[in-house]
Amino acid sequence: MSENNNSKAPAPRRGPGPGPGMGGPGGMMMPGAKPKNFKATFKRLSGYLAPYKFHLLAVLLAAILSTVFNILGPKVMAKAVTRLSEGVIAKMKGVPGAAVDFQYIWQIVMILAGLYVVSALFGYLQQYIMAGVAQRTSYGLRKEVKEKLDRLPLKYYDNHPYGDVLSRVTNDMDNISNTLQQSLTQIITSLVTIVGVIVMMLTISPVMTLITVLTIPFSLVVVILVAKRSQKYFAGQQRYLGDLNGHVEEMYNGQRVIKAYGREEASQQQFENHNKELYEAGWRAQFISGLIMPLMSFIGNIGYVLICVVGGIFATNGRISIGDILAFIQYARQFSQPITQTANIANIIQSTIASAERVFEVLDEEEQTPDRKLDRHLSGRGEVKFEHVQFGYVADKPLIKDMNIEVQPGQTVAIVGPTGAGKTTLINLLMRFYELNGGAIKIDGVDTREIDRDPLRALFGMVLQDTWLFGGTIRENIAYGREGAAEDEIVRAAEAARADHFIRTLPEGYDTVLNEDASNISQGQKQLLTIARAVLADPRILILDEATSSVDTRTEIFIQQAMGELMQGRTSFVIAHRLSTIKGADLILVMDHGEVIEQGTHEQLLEAGGFYADLYNSQFSEEAV
Numbered sequence: 008m009s010e011n012n013n014s015k016a017p018a019p020r021r022g023p024g025p026g027p028g029m030g031g032p033g034g035m036m037m038p039g040a041k042p043k044n045f046k047a048t049f050k051r052l053s054g055y056l057a058p059y060k061f062h063l064l065a066v067l068l069a070a071i072l073s074t075v076f077n078i079l080g081p082k083v084m085a086k087a088v089t090r091l092s093e094g095v096i097a098k099m100k101g102v103p104g105a106a107v108d109f110q111y112i113w114q115i116v117m118i119l120a121g122l123y124v125v126s127a128l129f130g131y132l133q134q135y136i137m138a139g140v141a142q143r144t145s146y147g148l149r150k151e152v153k154e155k156l157d158r159l160p161l162k163y164y165d166n167h168p169y170g171d172v173l174s175r176v177t178n179d180m181d182n183i184s185n186t187l188q189q190s191l192t193q194i195i196t197s198l199v200t201i202v203g204v205i206v207m208m209l210t211i212s213p214v215m216t217l218i219t220v221l222t223i224p225f226s227l228v229v230v231i232l233v234a235k236r237s238q239k240y241f242a243g244q245q246r247y248l249g250d251l252n253g254h255v256e257e258m259y260n261g262q263r264v265i266k267a268y269g270r271e272e273a274s275q276q277q278f279e280n281h282n283k284e285l286y287e288a289g290w291r292a293q294f295i296s297g298l299i300m301p302l303m304s305f306i307g308n309i310g311y312v313l314i315c316v317v318g319g320i321f322a323t324n325g326r327i328s329i330g331d332i333l334a335f336i337q338y339a340r341q342f343s344q345p346i347t348q349t350a351n352i353a354n355i356i357q358s359t360i361a362s363a364e365r366v367f368e369v370l371d372e373e374e375q376t377p378d379r380k381l382d383r384h385l386s387g388r389g390e391v392k393f394e395h396v397q398f399g400y401v402a403d404k405p406l407i408k409d410m411n412i413e414v415q416p417g418q419t420v421a422i423v424g425p426t427g428a429g430k431t432t433l434i435n436l437l438m439r440f441y442e443l444n445g446g447a448i449k450i451d452g453v454d455t456r457e458i459d460r461d462p463l464r465a466l467f468g469m470v471l472q473d474t475w476l477f478g479g480t481i482r483e484n485i486a487y488g489r490e491g492a493a494e495d496e497i498v499r500a501a502e503a504a505r506a507d508h509f510i511r512t513l514p515e516g517y518d519t520v521l522n523e524d525a526s527n528i529s530q531g532q533k534q535l536l537t538i539a540r541a542v543l544a545d546p547r548i549l550i551l552d553e554a555t556s557s558v559d560t561r562t563e564i565f566i567q568q569a570m571g572e573l574m575q576g577r578t579s580f581v582i583a584h585r586l587s588t589i590k591g592a593d594l595i596l597v598m599d600h601g602e603v604i605e606q607g608t609h610e611q612l613l614e615a616g617g618f619y620a621d622l623y624n625s626q627f628s629e630e631a632v
Contacts, residue, residue, distance in 0.1 A: 045238065045360055052183070052363045055148055059140045066136050067195060073129035074199040076122045078207055078341065081334040083122065087115035089330030133192060141187035149180055152369060160375040161440040162400065170253030175369055178248060179362035186359040190352045197345035197352075204342045211331045211338075212321065215314055219339055222310040226346050229302045233295060234353045240292035241354075242361040247285040249365070254281050296354035307343035314339050376442055378459035387466075388416040389547050389578030390451050391437070397445030398436060398601075405444070406432060406601040414594065419579045421589035423619065424598035430582045432601070434550055437580070438464055450548075468546030472553045474533040481510055482517040484536055488544035500543035503572060506535035542573055549579040586623045595619065 056063060090111050156176075164172070208216040258265060258274050265274050318332045327335075393412040399405040406429060414420050422430045435441050437448060439455055448455045455463055468488070476484050485500055486492045492500075497517070501507040509532055513519045521527060528536075541549065551570065567588070583589040590609045597605035597612065597619045605612055605619050612619040 048360050048364050048367065049356075051367060052360070055144050056140070056187075059144065062136055062140045066133050066140070066192065067199075069129045069133035069136065070192070070195045070199050071203075073126045073133060074196060074203050076126035076129065078200065078203045078338070079122055080119055081337040081341075082207055082210070083115060083119055084337075085328070085330035085334035087112045087330070088333050089328045090115075092329045133196075137192045138188060141184065141191070144187055145180065145184035148183065148366070149176075152176055152180070152366060155370050155372070155374070158374045158377075159372055160442075161435065163372055168249075168253030168257065170251075170256035171249035172369075173256065174249040174252040175365050178252070179245060179365050182245075182359055182362040183366065186355055190355050190359075193348060193352055197349045200341060200345040204338050204345075208335060208338045208342070211335050212318075212327055215317055215321075215335055218313050218317060219310055219342055222306050222343075223346070225306045226303055229299060229306070230349075230353050233299050233302075234357055237292050237295040237354065238357045238361070240288050240295065241357040242364065243288035244285065244292050244358070245361045245365055247281065247288050251278075251281040251285050254278060292358070296357065299354065300351065303343070303346065307346075310343070311336075311339055376456075378461075380459065387547050388451050389466075390414065390416045390449075391548070391578060392449045392452075393446070394449065395446035396436065396443055396448060398432065398441065398443055400441075402444070407436075408602065410446070410601075410603060412596065412603065412606075414578060414580075416578055417576050418593040419574055419581065419591070421581045421583050421592035421595045422598060423583050423586060423589070423595060423622070425622075428598040429601040430598055431552070433598070434552070434580060434582065437550075438467055466547045467550055468541040468544040468548075469550045470534075470537050470541045470552065474530070474537050476521055476533055476536060478521060480515075480517065481513075481519050481521065481536065484521065485517075485539045485543055488540035488542075492543055496543060497539075500539045501536075503542045504535050504539035506532070506539045509535070538570070538573075547577060549574060549577050550582075551579065552582040553584050586619075597622075 090108050153176075156172075205216065205220065208219060254277060258278070265271060314335065318327070318335060321327045322329060322332055391412070391414040393410045396407055396410040397405060398407040410433075412420075422433060424430055432441075436443060437455075439460055443456075450458070450463070450466065477487075482494075482497055485497050488500070489496075498507060501510055501517075510517055510519070513528075519527075581589055581592065589595060592609065594606060595609060595612055596603050597617075599618065605615065605617050607615070613623065
């Protein structure tokens with residue numbers, strides 16, 4: 008089946024803009040929107056870690072053991088320093104037999120080495136377990152987002168720039184994944200280190216410990232104030248990044264048009280505007296959050312000076328040893344480091360929560376009406392009826408008010424009208440890309456809402472004016488129309504579409520690999536391949552949207568012949584822009600402003616002398632000129 012799951016894709020847009028046909032709603036999150044609820048988003052993101060609570064418990068245990076063995080080091084080292092200083096002082100005083108006990112010091116060194124090795128092993132175990140948790144969580148979230156995107160209605164993609172959607176699925180997801188992988192373990196290690204260091208400092212000097220701990224409230228105030236102020240800028244940074252990606256993707260796809268109309272400077276100016284917005288938001292976010300580090304260092308240095316003064320006094324009074332002073336100074340540094348690290352992680356969390364909000368916005372989007380898993384089997388005759396159909400892209404702005412159409416099996420129906428008349432909208436409704444506001448569309452007497460989407464769309468084959476081919480071989484692209492198609496069937500389909508000749512002239516023939524946008528073949532050849540795909544699909548109902556618009560006149564004649572063969576015995580809907588191509592249609596529907604204003608055969612409509620006759624005569628005159 009050819010492109011039967013893809014409507015005619017509109018160009019990416021930013022902000023409110025028309026949908027297919029007449030006009031759909033806009034729907035992009037605009038810059039400057041208020042930040043979402045931080046607590047709610049954080050809680051929701053944390054919920055994705057719930058299935059791994061035992062793994063996280065193991066990470067916590069490994070972090071505790073790794074930290075405990077690590078923070079024991081300075082305390083053990085203090086004994087070596089004390090024994091060394093005692094020996095040196097004794098020798099300086101001339102005490103008989105005084106010497107440095109290097110054997111004892113060597114034993115301490117070996118103990119230290121053992122402590123640090125064990126600490127490193129538990130640190131490795133912590134990282135190993137956390138890597139698995141982070142990647143499985145990211146995998147599950149990505150899968151959920153992908154499944155959600157599959158369930159979203161077509162109007163979501165019509166109203167959101169492709170670059171913004173891609174940014175949410177890639178950049179924002181990567182941001183979340185990196186935070187789970189790196190920052191979460193750092194938070195656990197930092198908290199355990201803070202608690203462990205406090206305990207060790209208390210064993211040395213409660214007074215000096217109190218001085219060190221008094222710096223915590225000041226540090227927390229700095230973190231809270233700065234993080235709260237930087238949050239909105241991090242949220243803006245992610246939004247503007249989505250805007251920039253959307254613009255770049257849009258401009259990249261439209262390079263030919265941009266160059267043809269000399270709009271390079273205008274495009275560059277738009278890029279500059281988006282880039283400037285991203286720069287301003289990013290600069291403010293990073294600058295404000297960057298204040299945390301120097302402020303924390305300032306507070307830590309004040310505490311460090313006080314510790315040195317008080318420690319010196321205690322040492323002169325003999326209340327603590329020189330080794331304990333050295334150990335306490337190391338603990339003070341270890342104490343300030345995780346606090347500073349935690350403050351730095353707070354910046355990352357701000358950005359991560361902003362990314363999570365954008366991902367959750369996708370997950371919270373209204374989905375298309377779910378299939379009811381109905382066991383409906385159509386007769387396959389291809390009879391189509393529109394009964395009092397009502398539809399509008401916006402609820403209070405109806406586009407189609409009361410459409411009634413009856414198409415007999417095997418008929419060819421041409422749909423004509425000016426741009427924006429609703430021709431594509433009619434096709435979108437027929438295939439349930441959009442849901443009706445009222446009335447019913449019936450195929451073989453069955454309401455399409457009583458048929459699940461997959462079996463419904465399996466009845467259709469589509470050949471669109473805008474071709475869609477994926478990166479793969481020509482054989483694979485044609486076979487996309489029907490899974491499991493044999494080689495001879497693929498070749499026959501290509502022959503019927505008049506594509507076999509040009510395929511065999513390519514160096515690799517049917518094994519020729521198309522690049523990402525299939526730019527290694529011509530636009531007309533792309534169209535031939537999509538027609539071959541429709542031929543192979545052998546659909547009951549065929550939809551053609553000016554399928555020959557991209558081929559030359561001689562090829563068009565062949566295509567028309569192939570289409571004539573393909574349409575034999577099938578119900579066909581043809582969206583026509585050149586009226587000369589649909590003279591032989593069994594029924595011509597003339598649409599304007601969402602309504603069928605005339606219908607009949609070519610001869611009947613010309614004889615009536617109405618809108619169609621004027622439209623046809625004007626085209627005929629233009630072609631004659």
